[in-house]
Structure formats: C-alpha cells, structure tokens
Amino acid sequence: MKNVFRILKKEFPNIQNNVLMKNHTTFKIGGPAEYFLIVRKREDLMKAIKVAKKLTIPVFILGGGSNLLVSDKGFSGLVIKIELDNLVLKKKNTIISDAGVTMQNLVNMSLKNSLVALEWAGGLPGTVGGAVRGNAGAFGGEVKDSILSVEALDKNLQLRKLSNTQCQFSYRSSIFKKKNWTIVSVVIKCKKGDKKTLQEIANSHIKYRKEKHPLEYPNAGSVFKNVDFKKIPLRLQNLFLDKVKKDPFLIVPSAWFIIGAGLTGKKIGKAQISKKHSNYIVNLGGAKAKDVAQLITFAKEKIKEKYGVSLEQEIQYLQ
Ligand SMILES: Cc1cc2nc3c(=O)[nH]c(=O)nc-3n(C[C@H](O)[C@H](O)[C@H](O)COP(=O)(O)OP(=O)(O)OC[C@H]3O[C@@H](n4cnc5c(N)ncnc54)[C@H](O)[C@@H]3O)c2cc1C
Known part of the structure; x- marks a missing residue:
C-alpha cells in the first residue's frame, strides 16, 4: 500500500x-x-x-x-x-463550462448575461458534471433542456463529444451514469431573456428552498426519486390524485408516501427523516452512513408494505 x-x-x-x-x-x-x-x-x-x-x-x-x-x-x-473550472461565454448565447464549475457559478453567469436556460437551477448545489450525469432537475426544468453537447471520457479514456440526443437523458439519468463515463466539459445553448425576470425566478427558487427544505442540517437532497404515477397500483391511485404533478412526466412526490406511512421524523442514531421535508434525511450531528442506510431500507420496506410501491434511491451510495 x-x-x-x-x-x-x-x-x-x-x-x-x-x-x-x-x-x-x-x-x-x-x-x-x-x-x-x-x-x-x-x-x-x-x-x-x-x-x-x-x-x-x-x-x-x-x-x-x-x-x-x-x-x-x-x-x-x-x-x-x-475542480476543472473554466467557464466561458461564446458568441450566439452559448456557454462552455468545465465539469468542475459549480452550478451556482453557471447560473450566475447566465443570469448576468440575461440568458434563459438555467434559472430553474437557482440554489441547486453541486457541480456541472454531477448535474449532467444525473440530469438534475427542479421546478419543471432539467439539465437536458439546455445541453448542446457534452465532452466525456469513456472507459478506454477516449474523449468523446456527444450531442444532446446521444447523452440519452432521462429522469435523473444519462448515458454517463449508465456507462460510468467521466464528464469533462459541456456546451450550453441559451436564449436571450429579460435579466430582471430571470433573476426574480432564480431568487424565488432559492427562497423556496430555504423555506421548504431542511437546509439548516447537513443532507444530500432528495433521498428518493419521485414515483411514476403509472407504477402506483390502480386500486391506490385515487389516494394520490390531488398530489400528481407533471415533472417532467406524471409523478407523485415520494414525500407523500413517506408522510402516509407515518415515517416523518423517524430517527435512527443521529439520522432523521426530516420533519420539514419528508423526502430528506438530515444529519442531526455525527450521523453514520449505516444509520442513513438503515433509515432508507426501513422506509422502502414500510412503503412497499403499505402501498406496493418500490421507492428508488436518488442518493448515490459509495462504499
Ligand atoms: C440541499 C440539496 C438540494 C438538492 N436539490 C436537488 C434538486 O432540486 N434537483 C436535483 O436533481 N438534485 C438535487 N440535489 C442533489 C444534487 O445537488 C445533484 O444531484 C447534483 O447535481 C450533484 O452534483 P455533485 O457535483 O454534487 O455530484 P456528487 O455528489 O459529487 O456526485 C454524484 C454522482 O455524480 C458523479 N459525478 C460527479 N461529477 C462527475 C463528472 N464530472 N463526471 C461523471 N460523473 C460525475 C459521482 O461519481 C457520483 O456518482 C440536491 C442536493 C442538496 C444537498
């Protein structure tokens, strides 16, 4: 060693x-x-x-x-x-960003230049590479909506340039996630918009996140993916009719299943299903990965038992 x-x-x-x-x-x-x-x-x-x-x-x-x-x-x-962090504004409202640029720096650059593309991502943590790999999304927007092309290293260390379609974006996924390729840089296509309006949209998302998400505790964002409405057993669909959202297809936020199963506030060790937002697990201070993993398994089992729905994890587990 x-x-x-x-x-x-x-x-x-x-x-x-x-x-x-x-x-x-x-x-x-x-x-x-x-x-x-x-x-x-x-x-x-x-x-x-x-x-x-x-x-x-x-x-x-x-x-x-x-x-x-x-x-x-x-x-x-x-x-x-x-931490590759080149961020360049090109002609024709195009941005070239390295994978290590933070999403917030990218959002700020697009807003500063009155570019419509990423205002939905106001307050989204992480880097451009992480966001492209998981096709991050919020408030009706997704990374895939503005990607023109992506440069990535494949398993043989070949540098490939993929068009938007070749990236095979889907709900919280992409070819990079499926094949474990490393994203190096991306090209983003924007449109001109009104600076003040775009800034207001981004600010409203940041404000919403502060109000509704448990940002006062360490967390890793949504624990589970939202549930495809079609995957809810027919006999139970009417329980969730008023919760259905289009994001980007018909989904029910997984928080409703967690609330329905009475799991909000459930604690294992120092990990807790947030009382503020049930699809978040928060670290109350010194939580262990095993506590979080046990909470995730517990929630999955209870929800399968009660609703016949298999929740899928959004958080990546590294072990
Ligand atoms: C408070 C909070 C709110 C959040 N809200 C949202 C939200 O609204 N919508 C949403 O979609 N997500 C949300 N997330 C989750 C997270 O911010 C996103 O998934 C983000 O895009 C992850 O980026 P990252 O750079 O932090 O990736 P990391 O956490 O570092 O990595 C995640 C995965 O991506 C891989 N990866 C990272 N960089 C690259 C690269 N260059 N090439 C290939 N693979 C790479 C890693 O290997 C890993 O498998 C939230 C998280 C938090 C903490």
Missing part, C-alpha cells in the same frame, strides 16, 4: 491519503478515501485515471459531493475531485 502511495505521490505531488470524505460531502458523512486527488486540468484528470487503471486501483469521481452517501469505512481506491 505504501508502495502504491509512493508511486502516486511521484506522479501527483498534491495527492493525499486517508482523507475523510465527510469533509467533502454535504451530508458530512463518510470515512476515509484511501487516496484523494484534486484535479484542475483535464490532462491531470486523464493521467490520474490512466495511472489508477495501470495500478488496478478503483476510481471514484467526485464533484460537489451533494448527492452522496459515503460509507463509514470510506473508499478503498482513488477519489478524484474534479
């Missing part, structure tokens, strides 16, 4: 070992990453994956850590934190 670290250190002087992932996730949960490297250049990203492959070390790509539950045991392998 020491030998591996020595080889890695020679290639990447800024590499660290035994870095606590709880310091790199919004949940503030997670044990040590065996090796931890911050990359700011695409050459370093490619080199790091290549070297890890040669040394047969598992690699995990980290963005803003806002959709992650990392095991208490940490990760045996190399965590590469992407």
Whole structure:
C-alpha cells in the first residue's frame, strides 16, 4: 500500500491519503478515501485515471459531493475531485463550462448575461458534471433542456463529444451514469431573456428552498426519486390524485408516501427523516452512513408494505 502511495505521490505531488470524505460531502458523512486527488486540468484528470487503471486501483469521481452517501469505512481506491473550472461565454448565447464549475457559478453567469436556460437551477448545489450525469432537475426544468453537447471520457479514456440526443437523458439519468463515463466539459445553448425576470425566478427558487427544505442540517437532497404515477397500483391511485404533478412526466412526490406511512421524523442514531421535508434525511450531528442506510431500507420496506410501491434511491451510495 505504501508502495502504491509512493508511486502516486511521484506522479501527483498534491495527492493525499486517508482523507475523510465527510469533509467533502454535504451530508458530512463518510470515512476515509484511501487516496484523494484534486484535479484542475483535464490532462491531470486523464493521467490520474490512466495511472489508477495501470495500478488496478478503483476510481471514484467526485464533484460537489451533494448527492452522496459515503460509507463509514470510506473508499478503498482513488477519489478524484474534479475542480476543472473554466467557464466561458461564446458568441450566439452559448456557454462552455468545465465539469468542475459549480452550478451556482453557471447560473450566475447566465443570469448576468440575461440568458434563459438555467434559472430553474437557482440554489441547486453541486457541480456541472454531477448535474449532467444525473440530469438534475427542479421546478419543471432539467439539465437536458439546455445541453448542446457534452465532452466525456469513456472507459478506454477516449474523449468523446456527444450531442444532446446521444447523452440519452432521462429522469435523473444519462448515458454517463449508465456507462460510468467521466464528464469533462459541456456546451450550453441559451436564449436571450429579460435579466430582471430571470433573476426574480432564480431568487424565488432559492427562497423556496430555504423555506421548504431542511437546509439548516447537513443532507444530500432528495433521498428518493419521485414515483411514476403509472407504477402506483390502480386500486391506490385515487389516494394520490390531488398530489400528481407533471415533472417532467406524471409523478407523485415520494414525500407523500413517506408522510402516509407515518415515517416523518423517524430517527435512527443521529439520522432523521426530516420533519420539514419528508423526502430528506438530515444529519442531526455525527450521523453514520449505516444509520442513513438503515433509515432508507426501513422506509422502502414500510412503503412497499403499505402501498406496493418500490421507492428508488436518488442518493448515490459509495462504499
Ligand atoms: C440541499 C440539496 C438540494 C438538492 N436539490 C436537488 C434538486 O432540486 N434537483 C436535483 O436533481 N438534485 C438535487 N440535489 C442533489 C444534487 O445537488 C445533484 O444531484 C447534483 O447535481 C450533484 O452534483 P455533485 O457535483 O454534487 O455530484 P456528487 O455528489 O459529487 O456526485 C454524484 C454522482 O455524480 C458523479 N459525478 C460527479 N461529477 C462527475 C463528472 N464530472 N463526471 C461523471 N460523473 C460525475 C459521482 O461519481 C457520483 O456518482 C440536491 C442536493 C442538496 C444537498
């Protein structure tokens, strides 16, 4: 092990070992990453994956850590934190953004230039790479709506350029998630709009998040994906008729199932199903990944039992 670290250190002087992932996730949960490297250049990203492959070390790509539950045991392998942060406004209302740019910097740039594209993402944490991989969405908008193309590294470290259609975006998914490809940069197509109106929309979303989401505690956003209305057993659909939303297809927010099953406020250790928003689990201080994982399993079982619905996790589990 020491030998591996020595080889890695020679290639990447800024590499660290035994870095606590709880310091790199919004949940503030997670044990040590065996090796931890911050990359700011695409050459370093490619080199790091290549070297890890040669040394047969598992690699995990980290963005803003806002959709992650990392095991208490940490990760045996190399965590590469992407901090490539070039953000450029081109002619014809096009933005080119590196994967490590934060969504909020991207939103701010589009608003500053009166560009319609990302105002729905006001207050969305994380990086552009993480958002594209999971086709993040909120308030009726989704990342896929404004992507022109994406540059990504495939498993053979080939740099590919994919059009919007080739990205195979779907609800909280994409080709990058299915194939585990690494997003390097994206091109975003915008339209000109009214600066004041766009700013107001973004601000209203930020305000809504502060009011309705438990931002006062560490968390990782929505725990479960919303439920496709068609997947609710016919005999139970009328229970949720007034809860159905179009986002982007007909869904019922999973919070309603959690509330219906009486799970709001349920605690295991220091992890709690939020009293403010039932689709959030919050870290009350010192929560363990195992507490959160148990809460997730418990909620899934109870909801399956009561409604015959299988909740799917939105949070990514790294172990
Ligand atoms: C308070 C709060 C509110 C949230 N609200 C929303 C919301 O409204 N809508 C929504 O969709 N999500 C929401 N989220 C979840 C989260 O912010 C998004 O999923 C975000 O897009 C994740 O980006 P990240 O950079 O933090 O990814 P990370 O958490 O770092 O990683 C998530 C996954 O993406 C992968 N990944 C990261 N970067 C790359 C890359 N460059 N290439 C390939 N894979 C990569 C990681 O390997 C991991 O599997 C919320 C989270 C929080 C904490």
